[in-house]
Amino acid sequence: MALWGGRFSSGPNDAVFNLSRSVHFDWRLAPYDLRSSLAHLSVLKDNSIISNEVAEQLEKAIKELQIEVSEGKFVPIESDEDVHSALERGLKEKLGEIGGSIRAGRSRNDQVATDFKLYLIDHMIEIVQQLLVLEKEITQLAEGYVESVAPGFTHLQHAQPVSFGHEIAKHAHAFSRDVSRIHDWLDRTNFSPLGSGALSGSSLPLNPSETAKYLGFKGVVPNSIDAVSDRDFAAEALFIIALIGVHLSKIGEEWTLLGSSEFGWAQLDDAYATGSSIMPQKKNPDVAELARGKAGRFIGNLTGLLTVLKGLPFAYNRDLQEDKESVFDSVENILLLIPPVAGMIRTTKFDVEKMKKAAPEGFSLATEIADFLVLQGVPFSQAHDAAGNCVKLCEQKNLQLHELSDADLQQVHPKLTGEVRKALNADGAIAARTSENGTSPASVRSQIASLHSQMNLDSKWISHERERFSGMMSQ
Numbered sequence: 001m002a003l004w005g006g007r008f009s010s011g012p013n014d015a016v017f018n019l020s021r022s023v024h025f026d027w028r029l030a031p032y033d034l035r036s037s038l039a040h041l042s043v044l045k046d047n048s049i050i051s052n053e054v055a056e057q058l059e060k061a062i063k064e065l066q067i068e069v070s071e072g073k074f075v076p077i078e079s080d081e082d083v084h085s086a087l088e089r090g091l092k093e094k095l096g097e098i099g100g101s102i103r104a105g106r107s108r109n110d111q112v113a114t115d116f117k118l119y120l121i122d123h124m125i126e127i128v129q130q131l132l133v134l135e136k137e138i139t140q141l142a143e144g145y146v147e148s149v150a151p152g153f154t155h156l157q158h159a160q161p162v163s164f165g166h167e168i169a170k171h172a173h174a175f176s177r178d179v180s181r182i183h184d185w186l187d188r189t190n191f192s193p194l195g196s197g198a199l200s201g202s203s204l205p206l207n208p209s210e211t212a213k214y215l216g217f218k219g220v221v222p223n224s225i226d227a228v229s230d231r232d233f234a235a236e237a238l239f240i241i242a243l244i245g246v247h248l249s250k251i252g253e254e255w256t257l258l259g260s261s262e263f264g265w266a267q268l269d270d271a272y273a274t275g276s277s278i279m280p281q282k283k284n285p286d287v288a289e290l291a292r293g294k295a296g297r298f299i300g301n302l303t304g305l306l307t308v309l310k311g312l313p314f315a316y317n318r319d320l321q322e323d324k325e326s327v328f329d330s331v332e333n334i335l336l337l338i339p340p341v342a343g344m345i346r347t348t349k350f351d352v353e354k355m356k357k358a359a360p361e362g363f364s365l366a367t368e369i370a371d372f373l374v375l376q377g378v379p380f381s382q383a384h385d386a387a388g389n390c391v392k393l394c395e396q397k398n399l400q401l402h403e404l405s406d407a408d409l410q411q412v413h414p415k416l417t418g419e420v421r422k423a424l425n426a427d428g429a430i431a432a433r434t435s436e437n438g439t440s441p442a443s444v445r446s447q448i449a450s451l452h453s454q455m456n457l458d459s460k461w462i463s464h465e466r467e468r469f470s471g472m473m474s475q
Contacts (some may be wrong), residue, residue, distance in 0.1 A: 007314075022081070023082050023083055023086055024076070025325050026112075027075075028084050028114040029083050029112070030087060033087055036194055036211075036428070037062050037087070038214075040194060041058055041059060041062065043195075044206075046104070046207070046449070050101050050385075057095055061090075061094040062091070067398050068090075084111055088197055088248065110195065110197055110227060116233075127338075129466070130338040130339065133457055136139040137343075139452065143445075144446075146444050147163070158358075160364050163440070169266050171250070171251055172451050176454055183461065190219075191221045192219070193221050194423070198228065198315075228316045231309055235309065238298070238330055241331065242297075244306050247339055248294075248338070251288070252285075252287075252288040252291030258350075265351050266288075267350070272347060274286045280449065301329055308320075308323065360424075364426075365424050365426070368428075369401065370383040377415075378413070382413075
């Protein structure tokens, strides 16, 4: 059913209708469209644009449709162009032409912008809730390995020994930032476009502030042209999801590497791995690899929407029909991905002895020699050269750093004595790094405690938002 046509002598060509038709994907907006219809109806009634009798009939029909849509009893048909026309058909099937009264004072332009915002607010709240579960799994795993020694890496080369709990916990900090970004996004997004009409508002006595309050928004978008054409909230949501995807991808890459035969540090639980159809010995890290792979999808969806938006003039353009599928795809896939990644993290076991044995390999304690000399008053540039010369001497003699003799050390630098060997062990190197963001066990425990405090605050915030939004949807 088309919501336009008075000045047209015929309907659209079938090919044009098929191109224009969006109900097969924008039906996801149906619950939000019905909710915004109730908000709009309350204003039409309060301002005597429609009679109380008609308003009561419409309200009853809309609430019936809410139930029928949620239960799958009312669905689109082939002749429906979009979610809005499908739902108006539903109202007219119940009430006759009275069902079209709800359209007074609004356009699909402000209607879809409102519905889309409500959909994203609902689902970004759900994403936060899943991220908090993921953060909890990461921090709990990290707490179990605070005292465990492992190589730290830069450029995928051994760099310096670290607490393995420190290594794991870094991922929780990244997701904490993602939660913070959604918090900021919600502050910017929480303004209603409803009442903007096609682009210039309405000559009918509407009350956009009242509908905004009814829907749970904190205010009204101040410019009606911007309200119907803005999709910053969608692009920003896609950016946040893409960045979450990148953070998940990094976990996927690390878990894939650490579980490989070459590393052999991580043992994946059978529930989060798969086998091969031809090689019976295989245990493949599919969850980790899919986390890595889906990042490309999230980034592609963001790039696609930005490309759609980059050249749009003035107010609404039909190009904006292309804004939804990329958002729906990213939202649904990130919600599909986070739980198995959280489960994979929770159930992974690490070989503590193997990691500790690997920690000093690759001369990863060379910096301790440089720091030792700095404490003897040697400028760091000279101390750095001396540590590098120690590594060179070890390579020539096929020794490890702690195996250099006193004579070897003196040969490198006169202030380099056998005392340096006390610093040439991984446990000591880790324990010495006591800065508040360092890798000493005490520092890592403090960092994890801060993460827990922030998670508690984030949990209270998102519970409040979920309660507010759920209450709004149930009114």
